[in-house]
Amino acid sequence: MIKQLLFDLDNTLYSAGYGLEEKVSRRVVEFIARYLGLSPEEAVLRRRERISRYGTTLEWLMAEEGFTDIETYFAEIHPEGEADALGADPALREFLEGIKLPKAILTNSPMEHAVRVLDRLQIRDLFPRIFDIRWNRLKGKPRAASFYLALDALEAAPENTLFIDDYPKYVTGYLAIGGKGLLLDEGDIHRDFPHQRIRELKELAAFLA
Numbered sequence: 387m388i389k390q391l392l393f394d395l396d397n398t399l400y401s402a403g404y405g406l407e408e409k410v411s412r413r414v415v416e417f418i419a420r421y422l423g424l425s426p427e428e429a430v431l432r433r434r435e436r437i438s439r440y441g442t443t444l445e446w447l448m449a450e451e452g453f454t455d456i457e458t459y460f461a462e463i464h465p466e467g468e469a470d471a472l473g474a475d476p477a478l479r480e481f482l483e484g485i486k487l488p489k490a491i492l493t494n495s496p497m498e499h500a501v502r503v504l505d506r507l508q509i510r511d512l513f514p515r516i517f518d519i520r521w522n523r524l525k526g527k528p529r530a531a532s533f534y535l536a537l538d539a540l541e542a543a544p545e546n547t548l549f550i551d552d553y554p555k556y557v558t559g560y561l562a563i564g565g566k567g568l569l570l571d572e573g574d575i576h577r578d579f580p581h582q583r584i585r586e587l588k589e590l591a592a593f594l595a
């Protein structure tokens with residue numbers, strides 16, 4: 387029985403169509419290119435090659451490239467105004483309010499990004515706990531430890547906690563610790579995902595019923 391909901395933030399609580407994550411990716415690639423002295427194309431390739439063994443780009447840069455200037459990285463990747471394309475989403479708010487289960491957020495972004503997004507959507511008050519990448523000591527999803535840190539803080543068990551994310555590898559990571567996980571696949575691009583998948587957040591209601 388599900389007693390707790392744990393949501394990803396980006397492209398989960400708002401549509402990928404806003405392009406926020408693409409802009410984040412672009413800034414990440416620019417940062418990598420500058421830091422490693424690569425062309426943007428080379429940076430894309432290098433990132434693709436190395437990222438699979440880490441949860442985030444930052445983790446990779448710290449582990450393999452001697453990177454330490456974390457706050458500068460966050461400030462460049464997540465500038466003020468980054469979420470300005472988003473606006474209040476009363477329908478989402480009503481939907482979330484209708485689900486009478488405690489809700490929290492687990493994101494691989496820093497808190498300032500999460501707060502900006504939730505404030506723009508006007509749903510921040512619905513999430514008493516937000517677990518960000520600093521909370522996870524910069525080692526985020528899909529690591530088991532990142533899920534356990536959040537679950538422990540929520541005094542929740544994986545088997546009673548439904549986690550919803552738009553990244554297959556994060557959902558798979560959660561399923562691997564015995565959690566209940568759901569892939570939100572807005573664009574219907576992960577048709578071969580071997581576990582449960584929804585196309586929009588509203589389908590959650592049927593899933594919970």
Ligand SMILES: [Mg+2]
Nearest residue numbers: 394396397552
């Ligand atoms: Mg996401």
